[in-house]
Amino acid sequence: MNGGRNAGRGPAFAKPKEKTSVILLKLWRYLEKYRYIILFAALLSIVGNALGLVSPRLSGAAINAIEDARGVQFPTVIRYVILMVVVAAASSLIGWALSAIMIRLSRNVVSKMRKDLFDHLTNLPISFFDTHQTGDVLSILSYDVDTVGATLSTDLTQIISSFVTVVGSFIMMVSIAPQLLLVFAVTIPLSVAITRWRARIVRPLFSKRSRMLGAMNGYSEETVSGMKTIRAYHQEEEFNTRFKTHNDNAVHATWHADHTAAVTGPTVNLINNLSLAAVSVFGALLYMGGRILLGDVSSFVLYSRKFSGPINEFANILAEIQSTLAAAERVLGLLALSPEQADDPDAKSIRDCSGHIQFQDVSFGYEEGKTVLHHIDFEAAPGKVMAIVGETGCGKTTLINLLMRFYDVTEGRILLDGTDIRKLKRDELRRQFTMVLQDTWLFDGTVFENIAYGRDGVTREDVEQAAKAAHIHDMILSLPKGYDTVVTGSGSSISKGQKQLLTIARAMLIASPMLILDEATSNVDTQTERHIQHAMLQLMKNRTCFIIAHRLSTITGADCILVMDKGRIVESGTHQQLLEKKGAYYELYHAQFDTPQDSD
């Protein structure tokens, strides 16, 4: 978990290449529960193929009846014609049923895969989200997953049914002219060798294509969300140029894979054609030597055509399979990232806690060897208000990260009610906190949904009450649809400060023994802040609170103020005590009352 913030940057998921068999085995796990359906689909396709073979026989029989020496036998002809229509209908129905089955199956698999990926994402350590581009992850969830799905729905049955044809034709050829099989003894291994060789070349190219598309998607997502700034600096041209590089890379990687794979099909076809030539020549020679009958040569040729047909098809599918394997590799690579360390088997449950927090000699670094917190040692008694102040970058937010177990301590320990928080169930631990961050997070939903988000079964009244307390009720009512107005992430008609008030209202609905306010009102004006003061006090009542704020006026009432500098606690005490000390806090506190006139 302490793997470092910079660990996974750049094109992600470039994990060591898996063996094909391992990938296939893992993919099979998704298909396993459909094995009977797959078997049924294979049977259907065999029946469908068989019906396809019956049809020429029926028309043949009809023609025989036409050709009858006694003149055209209309009743017989009509009977066969009707049969032809029936068979056509049956084979169409089977074809339709087959594709319907495979579509359902592949869509289920794809959907399951996407769900698994998403669920896995929600369990990944927080550091993952700091180091991976959303667009790259999106590319896995859409492009890579869909590539796998497309292969499943179309290629799978095709492979199964061609396998049947190949085996059948082979048996027929053995029975007709074993000598001629010698030709295939050369060409088949040659085809196999070439196919494998091509696959080995093509596969890394497809991997690269997936990666490059992912990188381009990552860049697209990043820049689209920063477009406002790009336009403000009039750097459209520059970013177009940069996008061009990503686009060129993605397009080139796609082209390179396709371009290289484009040879595989014709090459296998070439070998088949060469073997046809060889069969004709040797067949003719054998016939001339009186070894076999002419009819045998011609039917051997016919079967060898049947035989090579599916092999051709297979060679074409093969390119698609390579791209599928490359895509599956990325899907599985993401799924293989280790999630947040699982709870200890004997992790304790915490339903109710008093909110007693102790930091005991805690040190921590995001990267090994780079400690950012040094020997932090303090205690927060239940219901007390702890304020953490200090210059930006001194480790205040890191402290919170540890408390919430977004990261785990490197040294020392943090106790909640006397128990090491690493020995508690993580989910339940987090539920003991309510957190309001400076970086507000609203999702694409109504105002009501956004406020009610933290707790289940919240009524309209609860929400309105919270909104009133957070001084945002009137503003909500002025929106076009009041509480039912949809808030979009980029929606500009709600200001940042208002967003902070919404998240405060959200926090007000959550009853937890501990509260974290990390610059929760930094974009709220002082007056509004004062208006909500009462509500904030209400919110803080009977909870252990951790407050990070630059506006020191908001923390003067804290029970204990921790002053941090460069990852250490340099002072602690109440507002009064610290002022009397005339140390770091004294300076910080007086800095804010400096008027510009003073500083000039």
Next chain:
Amino acid sequence: MPTIAKYIRPYLKRISFQMLIKISGTVIELFLPAMLSVIIDDYAKRPGGEKGVWLMGGLMALSALLAWLFNCMANRMSTNVTREITRNLRRDLFRRITALSAAQQDKITDASLISRLTSDTYNVHNMIDRMQRLGVRAPMLLIGGIIVSLVMEPVLTLVLIATLPLLAGTVIWSSKKGVPLFTWVQEGQDNMVRKVQENMAGARVIRALSRTRWEQDDFGRVNDELAGRQRKADLTMARVSPLTSFILNASLAFVVLVGAHRVHMGVIGPGKIISFLSFVTIILNALLMVTRIFVMYSKGSASARRIEEILLTQQDLEQEEGTQETEDAHIVFDHVSFSYNKNHHNVTDLHFSVGHGQTLGIIGPTGSGKSTLLSLLMRQYDADEGEIRIGGKPIQSLSKEELHSRLGVVFQYDFLMADTIRENIRFGRDIKEDAMMDAIDCAQASFIHEKEGGLDFELNVKGRNLSGGQQQRVLICRALAGDPRILLLDDCSSALDFRTDRQLRHALRERHGLATTVIVAQRVSAVMAADVILVMDGGRIIGQGTHQQLMDSCPMYRELCQLQLGGDAA
């Protein structure tokens, strides 16, 4: 898809040439069976025909090689063409997106723009690729088959041609249904993109609130919906090919029936029917390929339309004619009103001016219209009423160049890229190392020098490996590094401690005193030295003047000062 066609047109020559090669390859391959029958029917039966057998065999091998060569060439050429078209299309799409106005982008949403840029362009790529590969063989076989059968037996062919309206109907029906269905699928894709984006941005909050379970379920809903739409679209399209093959097979039966009648009449011999039927099979296969092309076409053209929608978006916020007036002030707001949703005004009757090199401070409660004012000043939106002038020129008459170059701006929660600090400050502009160093110095961002690699320190996604205050200072560096004439700072020091904030203001005054500066802030101390201070409330300016003037005339301002600076501030 007229716009997409424009992208294909320049390559038509190459596409036709490539198709010609492909056709040649296919034709050569078709000769192979003919040579084979020569070997077996002719040379093998002739005494001493061994030489002929070897010769023909060699010829077959040669043809096979030629076919291989042509097919490879054609395939590779088609990937070249696809590459060019996709590249150009995606490049232009991105270019158009950068040129959208903020209002247009809000309306389309980021999620949809992202999926158009990625998944839709990919669908179009696939369409063009497959169309080239299948697009030659199928029509060639279809037309060839029909011509040969017409020559051979016109009456029987008419039976086939009679089914054409039915087949055409099926294909048209399918693409009519398909395009909206696939559009619907892509919209489902947008929703999924949005959901994932949200979750990756809000990972901390979601976990802090223990809503992981709920988010998983909600994604399940979005995902099921997308899978359902994809299934529906696929299933609808999957009806096409069995339907076509049934129509053709049934018509085959009719051919036999009509053929029987004609044999009975003594017009044709039964052998004709046999060879006719084998051609019908070729036609059948070709038609099945054509239907597959149509499915791909539907999917691709749904995506193509979504791309077109962006490409054809009317350019708004165009540069307009305007007259230069001599005006002393640098920035003038002349009774400006604006509304985001054109429902009720977000800002009303803004009226003020700022002189060259002056500082304008804006203060007021949350949601009072401060950021909106800045948006209007940057012309992210056009005012509904009134006029904004910069340097005497109406803002609409300024080119983007004039308006944005030498503009330094820091938004609230601005954009940091996963790139080096240097690149984040440079932001694509041509900025000298000295200027960058000055900016760092002025922005109180010397912490950069302590980072590993200094300016070359790599930032994480959204700059998450910097603290909030460090992020803000990097952004301020960006704004200052271009030596701006106009500097817009929207609450850019909210995460800075007071001491740093004070030093920053001091440095700004000293080094960028010539720039006209607009500072939006919550802290009175950040604006009180400004030449003009606007006090805003409810989208209106309720007080305007210097600190002293406002202390006398504006109760709200006075209250703020008392609150923040203590009673003795005045």
